[in-house]
């Protein structure tokens with residue numbers, strides 16, 4: 001080799017990771033995945049939220065000649081994704097229905113001219129012949145199929161437009177494809193492979209564990225007060241998402257939090273699109289906003305500093321629950337997933353399944369999903385162990401030490417006798433008198449309450465009247481809920497929450513089956529009235545961390561971008577801990593790449609020095 005010979009520049013992945021993104025090392029399987037795609041192979045990537053999926057296609061797109069085309073269903077977020085890339089000096093753009101014709105033409109011209117590293121595209125555009133024609137004229141580095149689980153009908157986010165993605169492979173067979181998702185049971189995984197024809201691709205399945213998320217599930221008593229306690233005592237000033245089942249409860253909960261002095265915004269499908277867009281954008285851009293939402297909100301929201309996800313109603317499946325709670329703590333810092341769940345949730349969901357449209361097989365599927373969710377709620381085991389088992393994974397340590405059942409182990413007890421008393425009451429009302437009553441009435445009978453309804457019905461003469469004084473009303477509700485969860489008691493499809501026996505009830509009544517229950521306990525909250533990240537810092541670093549957050553809020557406002565696009569909490573935390581005094585020291589901190597060092601380096605040093 002002579003010195004004059006020009007060697008082709010092949011920037012290597014690690015160099016790009018340092019220079020562009022400001023990170024030291026690859027996480028998990030990122031490096032192997034990037035190698036596979038750079039070499040032109042297909043890949044299927046199952047990695048939990050926050051695992052770092054984006055770099056797996058962004059870096060290959062920067063290395064391979066041409067533009068990386070990213071198919072994503074999340075139109076509302078494309079602008080932010082493009083902003084985040086531009087902020088680190090990557091040439092990115094998007095094509096979707098929110099643009100006017102002139103803007104679209106400009107992006108298409110840049111794409112054809114090879115001036116883009118990444119192009120984001122909504123799946124519905126693939127139907128258009130114009131899109132194929134455009135692809136034929138451009139040089140494509142790779143296809144990234146984000147949120148790949150949307151192709152699965154078994155899963156919970158099915159999008160018919162995703163079914164067409166198999167055509168990418170047929171029409172452009174030499175372009176490598178990388179499909180990515182954060183949600184996949186074995187069934188969903190297999191369906192993605194089949195529908196996208198990825199049988200021959202390399203499959204990268206990461207652990208789905210999210211060690212920084214603390215999972216907690218507690219009995220629902222006064223849900224709004226419980227939520228308030230959670231936020232006030234553990235997450236003051238933090239960004240969070242509160243999920244509710246209905247639009248009405250979204251509105252009510254958001255109003256309640258606002259009355260309590262918080263910045264809380266509603267989000268549900270009944271709101272005007274422009275209001276939804278505005279609320280989402282405030283959630284992304286401002287610090288410390290609580291979004292109260294139905295599950296219509298959140299897919300693809302890659303705000304890294306969501307510190308808590310609270311569920312005020314029972315999710316319909318473990319997959320949904322894991323996906324929703326996974327929106328907390330993408331940056332790896334301590335976060336909380338909190339769920340309040342009660343008797344009414346079980347009654348309501350069983351009823352919704354009974355009344356749902358669709359065939360028997362569909363209802364069976366919904367029931368299986370619900371039963372798995374209920375088993376998680378009522379478990380005496382480590383929540384994380386059980387969650388991961390649901391996704392086919394064995395938790396290596398057996399118990400995690402960072403979920404409620406590990407931190408505060410629940411007691412099991414033999415509930416056979418109370419269960420028999422309760423079921424006998426249901427039998428007497430149902431069989432002898434053909435009368436149907438809900439949980440409250442049955443508990444009143446067991447407790448021997450002489451209220452008007454009981455006297456009127458003559459239920460104070462039942463042989464089970466007042467035989468249940470050994471438990472409190474609250475404990476009885478726990479018994480009913482757990483029997484429902486275990487399928488030992490059912491809900492009639494009359495729509496009134498009438499309790500009925502199931503096939504499995506007989507074994508309890510004749511004594512051939514024991515009933516194991518979990519004792520209801522009050523859970524202590526994590527101490528400290530500090531935000532979760534500040535709480536994880538040594539005391540002397542907190543003032544600087546808060547100052548850096550203020551500085552960041554100012555910059556974000558000026559540039560009209562979300563705060564995390566300027567710097568993530570993890571980076572500010574790193575600065576607060578190491579107090580750099582030179583640009584060199586600053587560049588060592590994770591998340592500070594060349595472009596950001598140049599833009600903000602001096603300003604940051606000034607904040608640290610003050």
Ligand code: ADP
Nearest residue numbers: 023025026027049050051052053054055302304
């Ligand atoms: P996902 O799409 O898998 O949910 P992201 O790609 O959004 O995750 O990454 C989550 C966070 O982790 C982002 O803030 C990202 O910048 C950061 N991150 C990704 N890879 C690395 C890495 N190798 N080192 C440090 N931070 C990383």
Ligand code: ZN
Nearest residue numbers: 382400403406
């Ligand atoms: Zn645990």
